[in-house]
Amino acid sequence: GNSVTQMEGPVTLSEEAFLTINCTYTATGYPSLFWYVQYPGEGLQLLLKATKADDKGSNKGFEATYRKETTSFHLEKGSVQVSDSAVYFCALISSGSARQLTFGSGTQLTVLP
Amino acid sequence: DAGVTQSPTHLIKTRGQQVTLRCSPKSGHDTVSWYQQALGQGPQFIFQYYEEEERQRGNFPDRFSGHQFPNYSSELNVNALLLGDSALYLCASSLGGNTDTQYFGPGTRLTVL
Numbered sequence: 001g002n003s004v005t006q007m008e009g010p011v012t013l014s015e016e017a018f019l020t021i022n023c024t025y026t027a028t029g030y031p032s033l034f035w036y037v038q039y040p041g042e043g044l045q046l047l048l049k050a051t052k053a054d055d056k057g058s059n060k061g062f063e064a065t066y067r068k069e070t071t072s073f074h075l076e077k078g079s080v081q082v083s084d085s086a087v088y089f090c091a092l093i094s095s096g097s098a099r100q101l102t103f104g105s106g107t108q109l110t111v112l113p
Numbered sequence: 114d115a116g117v118t119q120s121p122t123h124l125i126k127t128r129g130q131q132v133t134l135r136c137s138p139k140s141g142h143d144t145v146s147w148y149q150q151a152l153g154q155g156p157q158f159i160f161q162y163y164e165e166e167e168r169q170r171g172n173f174p175d176r177f178s179g180h181q182f183p184n185y186s187s188e189l190n191v192n193a194l195l196l197g198d199s200a201l202y203l204c205a206s207s208l209g210g211n212t213d214t215q216y217f218g219p220g221t222r223l224t225v226l
Contacts, residue, residue, distance in 0.1 A: 100169055
């Protein structure tokens with residue numbers, strides 16, 4: 001079956017530090033990959049996505065590259081801000097399914113001023 | 114353009130009771146998926162509705178049931194509530210049966226005492 005493994009949290013960084021959150025996946029076929037963000041007390045917001053190998057998704061300074069050879073989709077940001085503090089979820093939709101998302105367990109990021 | 118809306122925001126029930134949660138999809142969307150997010154976990158897929166029919170179901174018991182109306186809004190019903198049903202219930206909408214991008218509502222926080 002499909003699964004997503006995320007780097008264990010929580011992660012605490014100082015403002016302007018470099019961020020990497022690791023994500024690897026197992027899936028049948030050729031999945032689409034996503035990063036969602038959840039701010040305290042809110043639902044999920046789509047941060048970025050990539051639909052095929054070597055695609056790079058980017059948004060708000062965050063980026064992630066679909067690496068089929070390593071089955072990875074690591075999230076990076078060059079300079080984090082306090083407002084980036086949230087829980088980040090890696091997810092996939094496998095080709096051929098009814099488009100159900102399979103999520104990782106989430107990584108809590110706290111950015112200190 | 115209204116996003117995905119869910120009601121109620123919060124709900125407290127006791128074991129054995131039944132509950133109904135409601136979701137209105139983003140304008141123009143016709144597909145609704147439901148997810149359960151336990152505290153500190155990633156969302157788990159419950160089921161998806163398209164054209165008023167359940168298209169796919171995750172690993173949830175028959176106590177969880179749903180419905181989609183002609184206007185594409187949806188309900189999630191849970192019977193014989195257990196303490197373990199306490200979670201954030203998220204609704205996501207998308208366009209057509211094969212669209213990757215799902216938009217999430219703010220969720221309904223269910224507490225079972």
